[in-house]
Amino acid sequence: MPTPNRTTNEEVVAAAQEVLEGAGPGGLTMQAVAARVGVRAPSLYKRFHDRDALLSAVVTATIDELGARLEEAALDLRGLAHAYRAFAHERPEAFRLVFTPYAEEGALRRSSAPVLRAAAELVGEEDALPAARLFTAWATGFLQMELAGAFRLGGSVDEAFDYGLERLRAGLTAPRG
Amino acid sequence: MPTPNRTTNEEVVAAAQEVLEGAGPGGLTMQAVAARVGVRAPSLYKRFHDRDALLSAVVTATIDELGARLEEAALDLRGLAHAYRAFAHERPEAFRLVFTPYAEEGALRRSSAPVLRAAAELVGEEDALPAARLFTAWATGFLQMELAGAFRLGGSVDEAFDYGLERLRAGLTAPRG
DNA sequence: ACCTGAACACCGTTCAAGT
């Protein structure tokens, strides 16, 4: 007897994102996610092979949402940097997982498009890829450190972010040595 | 009847580091660590309050070892960058945990000394702190991305690293705008 | 004093049985 689905993959991923943000990666259990969508844990295995696969889907969704934010906000590297930081502050737990082996290549490529575009605008097409990687690496590392509390040593974190952004822009536009 | 200790905190941390590198964070179980030092899991609770405390000790030891490497290798930012990257390649699992909430403030401060020194050399004392943060954020983010496989999109990773390092140095020494 | 077996709670995962 066919019975209608009681939930969807999208709903499960959304529930998992909420659990993750509320309880951290350790609190992201199959039971907690299942309870939030109104089923029992074993039902989730019909949709995702195991917890790792669900986590991977969560990270992919997060990267796509980050990419959409960057597309909206973004014209130049300054706008991208602040949109990036705002996203990390809103969704710290999810952001922490973006650059882990859970991330899928396709999602990373999609979300890198606006950064590549802004980088090409600033340094030209030939250097757009390494320039985008410089920018993304800096922003990622800065936020990782900020979220980890690595900036307790003193000084203004906001100022360090703006300083980094301006020096980085200066380096990208400086004449080649 | 007093009995001699069958292991030491240092030995436990060293064992945990080996387990971590060999089996990843998921494989770092109290049983695996205990077996490696020749005791049973419950004995570890005499030395570390819980698994999180052991993980924190592992991260602290890792940061101190990284700091020692940087002290050896390091004169300028170029030397530091390559020492940093070599360490991340040798100990990827441990490196991934350096900028997480497991890291203790003291360890982070100790290991940042050589970077601060090199940054001061390049940009002067006043800007040494934000300059060091720019450098560390870039290197951290780059390696995080490299270890996560985020550079599968094409292009040479080595070249992107050198490009980033040179543009970053150029930005730090460029005249203020 | 330190160590351990036994026990408990909790989680991931499987699967036969329900509808």
Place this chain on the structure above:
DNA sequence: ACCTGAACACCGTTCAAGT
């Protein structure tokens, strides 16, 4: 077809009992 209770393996953690 989808869902679930029951079961199993595994892990973190506690603690009374051993030496």
